[in-house]
Amino acid sequence: MFTSGTNHFAHSGRPTDKDVVAEYDSRYAGLMDQVGQKLADLLTVTAAPATV
Numbered sequence: 001m002f003t004s005g006t007n008h009f010a011h012s013g014r015p016t017d018k019d020v021v022a023e024y025d026s027r028y029a030g031l032m033d034q035v036g037q038k039l040a041d042l043l044t045v046t047a048a049p050a051t052v
Contacts, residue, residue, distance in 0.1 A: 015021050
């Protein structure tokens with residue numbers, strides 16, 4: 001994962017259907033927070049895109 005200089009989730013799309021949002025939140029409360037933390041755990045400061 002190469003996130004230096006970017007913020008993958010800050011500008012991501014958001015659903016406009018409030019009923020759908022509520023349904024997802026009732027089933028998957030906190031999921032996006034968990035995903036963000038898991039991705040942060042994978043980040044290494046020495047990761048360089050040129051190695052790919």
